[in-house]
Amino acid sequence: MKTDSNRLLLSGNHAVSHAVRLVKPNVMPVYPITPQTPILELITEFHAAGEMTGEIMTMESEHSAMAAAITASLTGVRVFTATASQGLLLMHEMLHYAAGARAPIVMFNVNRTLGSPWGFWPDQTDSLAQRDTGWIQYYCENGQESHDTTLQAFRVAEQILLPAMVIHEAFYVSHSMEAVEIATQEQVDAYLPEFNPPHRLDPQIGESWGNTVSQVMFQNHRRDMGDAMERVLDVAKKADQELQDLVGRGYGIHEQYRCEGAEFIITTMGSMTGTARDAVDELRAEGVPVGLLKIKLFRPFPVADVREILSGIAKVMVLDRNFAPGTGGILYQELKAALYGLKGAPEIHGYLAGVGGTNISPVNIKDMVHSAIGEKPVAHSVWKG
């Protein structure tokens, strides 16, 4: 199925816009924010050129964008929006509403530092701070992956009835140009079934959403959300596999790179992964038994997989391009929690590397590996880079 004719030189953001064009959402409430803006710009260009139909809503805030996205989704149509940083935080209230309403919105978030002070740099704290909202979260390392994952996200969200956030980082991914293989319309049409939920806001059906509930009803509803989130693990794997069958590209919900015989595993999310891959190659060439685990699906967190993968590994080094004051790196915390009580669990080094978009090179990573090998880990994140 793979053809060369769909290979374009695109920024990461534009790769996402192309995916959205192919997915044909009915409603797209949007609001500009750096560095997300190119996503919506290209979408509106496609729309203006007649390459897309559907309703574009030029909202006055991200809060309203998400509000409109939720109701449009509940009316039974496919919905897409995109945001970044402060915009995502302004949506925070509505993210809970979206998940609670089981609205399978797909949103692209471009990671950017949170104020104050003001900045425009890649940093995953914005989206990681939304980890408890009930959204599925995918972290991507390049434009190609963002393109393909956006397609997968619709498939998974609409099947599970939970919203999905696909994420890449500011500038390193969002504005970097690279060759991206764009899926064909036939491939996407074959991949994505029509979204036609049986329960929706429809006068012919007459059902309502959001009435006040009792304690027990609320608890049951949250439990149902949890059940749905659990099912995402399998559904996402399958969605990835099926896309791979169609377009020849797959990622899994996580990726192990050169983990065969590894005694030391670097764990990353997002753009840091590519750098880490180079570092692993160089370290392997040096004879260091190091591998790489990329966490792509962060919510739900693939706990069982991670425990299996890291069982028997001597050391794990987590690189966090995010920071939660008071606890440290968020992936580090998640990983520690996932591995708790595991027999033969590795020692874990948590490094805050690249926070605020500081540059982390393969050399930096190699240095960190070398020092970690010789050290006993401490119980908290350590600033690097």
Place this chain on the structure above:
Amino acid sequence: MSGTVKRVPSIWTTGSTDILNTGTWRSAIAVHEKRPAPCYGACPVDGEIPIWVQQVRNEEFNAAWLTLVENNPIPAAIGRTCHRPCEGACNRTEYDGAVSINALEQYVGDMAIREGWAFPAPAQESQKMVAVIGGGPAGLSCAYQLRRKGIQVTIFDANPELGGVLRYGVPEYRLPKKMVAAEIERITDLGVKVVAGRKLTGEDLGELEKNFSAIFVAFGAHDAKRLPLFTKSDSRVLDGIDFLRSIRLDAPLKIGRKIVVIGGGSVAMDVAGSALRLGQQAQILALEGRAVMPAPEDEIEDVIEEGALLHDGAMVKAVEDLSGSLLLHCINVELDQNVSPGVIRPIEIAGTEFTLEADTVVLAIGQDPELADWEDRIQVSKGMAVVDADYKTSRAGVFAAGDVANIERFVSTAVGDGKRAAYSIARYLGHQDAVEEGFADSVKEVSFKDINTFYFPTQKPVERGKVDVDIRKAGFAEIRLGLTDEQALDQARRCFSCGSCIECDNCAIFCPDMAILKDADSPLYYKVLDQYCKGCGCCLEECPRGAMGVKEETK
């Protein structure tokens, strides 16, 4: 994690709150309730005024007339002669003036005559026979009500024709004879036997009792009161009722140029008006001040317009014979307020003496019933037959009402008395169902504060027009013009319909709980849904006319 995985979220809302019983919240519930209007309460015949006025408004004129004649068979006559306590009581008085009820009554009564509407025949005939002595308002009313129940009635009257005061007292210009004749004929057409021109006395009672199961005494009061100052034989002194009767019989008693009428009631005004129409000068000497004179204000106004001079709050103290005319020495008085009701005690105001010269003095200070030959047969007190609440005299089977037994000398009062006496007689004759529908004591009369005036834009009342004074004085043609169709409908629309539902739906429309439904099977048109009513009272508040009440509830 739960073992059951639901494909679709479980909490889409699919049910309706109408299964919830919010009725448990309330402590009181509004009920649709017909309540008495003040006009009804004041009406001497207990007329269902809000009902028939509403029927007029709906242009259901025959229905309006049928409602009217439930209680009053002579609306054309009463529509001209009633003293109108209804209008005095009307809740609209406080707002922008009473509804012109009396004019509306005339309008419907006249229409019935014009259209030739007849009373329905009695559903069933009874063999019981009742003698009615006196064919005036009380006798006619009683005879009519008895005939409606199928009872056989014979009216005995001293005059050549029935009608009493309506035919022989009230002047033509206030009540045309043809109207009286038409309404009486309609009653006699129900099968009433009439023995006219025969004056029965107490002597005849025994004979009547042999032939009739009950006797109704209603021959009125025709013994004119006299003042000791005037000699009975003096041809310059006349009794008002004799004078009026003589005009009705087209043989007017001779009067002089200058007439002084003594009295403040309707008879005095009628005498003055008639004298003026005969081309003479009339002065009226009334004991009461104008505001409290027994005659209705419009009747006083009429004669003053026509040229009568009114000396109110004054009395004659002495009479001086000027050989030819009489000179009345008069003085202004005020009435002592510290007396028991019914007693009048004038207090002279020193220095206000004046004189009036009269060729003829007409006394119109009231009449007494002629009961001299009845006194040993039925109990008589203070010049009137004594009756109980059921109009029963002291003699079994003998009933009395109207002027003969009531100090209130109004034609409409006599009609009401006659009606109620008929019900009593019917019960006496075994018709136990002859009971008038009324209101329970617990049901309160509608007051002005019960009216939601928002629903009634202000609109002034319209009274009947009057013929020009010069034309009036030239003869005995009727002086009041009836309402036009448009005027009548306008007036009918002004009626608040106090206490009587007109199905405006406000109660249902303003219910935030949709707890009131239109219900064709309910006598009061609506059903309150017990399970939903929270007892807020909006229906009660928004009812324009006080046709709802509250029922307290204890749970």
Place this chain on the structure above:
Amino acid sequence: MGYEIQEEKVFNSGHAACPGCSEALALRFILNTLGKDAIAVVPPSCIAIISGPQPLSSMSIPVYQTTLEASAASAAGIKRALISKGNNHTNVVAIAGDGGTYDIGFQALSAAAERNEDIIYVCLDNEGYMNTGTQKSSATPSMAFTTSTPAGKLSPKKNVPEIMVAHNIPYMATATTGYPDDLVRKVKKAMEIKGGLRFINVLTPCLAGWGVPDSAGPKTSRLAVQSGIYPLYEVENGETYTLNYGPNGLSVADYVATQKRYRHLSPEDVELLQAEVNHDWEKLQKKFK
């Protein structure tokens, strides 16, 4: 004889509104006029409580309960979704309180008006945060007591009707429950004028918050109109003003006398209020042809 009001039963009995609630009454007229081909958006408010406890609804149409600040955006989202499916007939209505309209929801409302979203927005204005126990909103009038302005509010009510007119929306109307035929007519008119945001501000006296008896909702709303405090009017396309019911000679004193929220006012205070009302009315009056 009475009001001629055609209703299609959408609003159900058994709802949880207080006895005599004006909002419930307004909902009745609005929903039963909109009919069943409609979807409603309701933010947190008494309206949301009245909507019903899960799994029951007092409204026989789909209702989505959104967040307090998002009503207009949420309604717009539904409308756009319907349009994208080719449905141009279903009416989408946001029904929010004054807090959700004048205060926290105003940004979304203004933006929806600017985009001229094809929705009907109804504000049930009871002049305060009544659901939370009578706190001041920007719809609370001068000097009124609320639990957050215990000495009386120091600033006048925000004039959202005129602000909405300034958006040049196709239709803006003020209405109230004491004039149900007028309210129903305005809802119908809003339904007929498609293709833009239609805004209706409905004054709904809060019995508890204003301190009036359970039965006095409609009466109090009429006093507001008759005293000139709340004229009923409508504006088309931001320029054509029509007065429906204006002051009829009642004074502000007549209005405030019946409400406990004003019982702390001195005669001088009432005069100041009267002057404010006179001023506003004179200003508004100039706009009527």
